[in-house]
Amino acid sequence: MGRIPCCEKDNVKRGQWTPEEDNKLSSYIAQHGTRNWRLIPKNAGLQRCGKSCRLRWTNYLRPDLKHGQFTDAEEQTIVQLHSVVGNRWSLIAAQLPGRTDNDVKNHWNTKLKKKLSGMGIDPVTHKPFSHLMAEIATTLAPPQVAHLAEAALGCFKDEMLHLLTKKRIDFQHQQSGTTQSGNMGGGAYVPHKHDDKDNTMEKIKLGFSRAIQEPDMQPPNKPWDTTGATSVNFPGVSSTFPVSVSGYQYGSSSFGNEGEGSQWSQSMCTGSTCTAEHHIQLHKKIEDDMDEDTRGKDMRNGSDIFSSDCVLWDIPSDDLMNPTV
């Protein structure tokens, strides 16, 4: 049996809200509250659907809402929580005072997804693409693996090329310096010519084949910080502790441009030392926020949310902020 529409579609205005409408709605709610959304537009003198009023109020007019840019801490929180609960935007937004599920969802879809992809991390599973490929490869016969690698190269070629060959004028100078460890293949960066691009592709292929052959390998040139319990102050969680979800640690340092080129800690969580207990703490906190009844619901991203043993590619912080052209 279908539902009757929540309002007469013919008689309601749609689209952008005008300041006058906002005023009407705000002042009505200030006086009468939000008890019955169906009656609110009628009583407030608005030619709007009740649902539309509710949305306008909850997503925009509510006085406790924060407008403007997401902070680095907020972004970290979103990514951490997303790796645990998936696209449960309302749940994630509940951890970010002043942010709505719509805000969080939009920010994820327009910014964070791309950032993660640019880091070589699958935004759905929060695992590195290389590991996903390796996981798939374990189910295939060797000849199919070769095809898989070729197909994967096709899929990720542009992003990887960008990451590996992006022009960074000052990068060459930094090569003699100390801070940034090299890109995946290491070595001096030279603005790419055709031959360099070919070399890059060779490096990508090599990386893929290594990942596929040795799923647990560590990426070249940088020993992963297996001790690395970088702490992050996770809003809503009483103590500061190393947050590691889906096997990663998104460290305390900034995801954004603040500070001295800081970036998410890419320290690897080995699964033995920093996973279980912290996973439990984080997960417990989130579960506490869930409704009793939603608790049993499937986690949308599925299955193995606390899987560990994941490795991130080592990518300079600039690239984290400007992942893909």
Place this chain on the structure above:
DNA sequence: AACCTATTCAACCGCCCAAAA
């Protein structure tokens, strides 16, 4: 200056679920 493309984000849609009738 004009046009085209990409990005952002407010708003809408349709489904789900719990509470009320």
Place this chain on the structure above:
DNA sequence: ATTTTGGGCGGTTGAATAGGT
């Protein structure tokens, strides 16, 4: 027990804007 209703949620759309050619 069944139906109706209201509210919440996640996915999607499209207008506005920014940036590039």
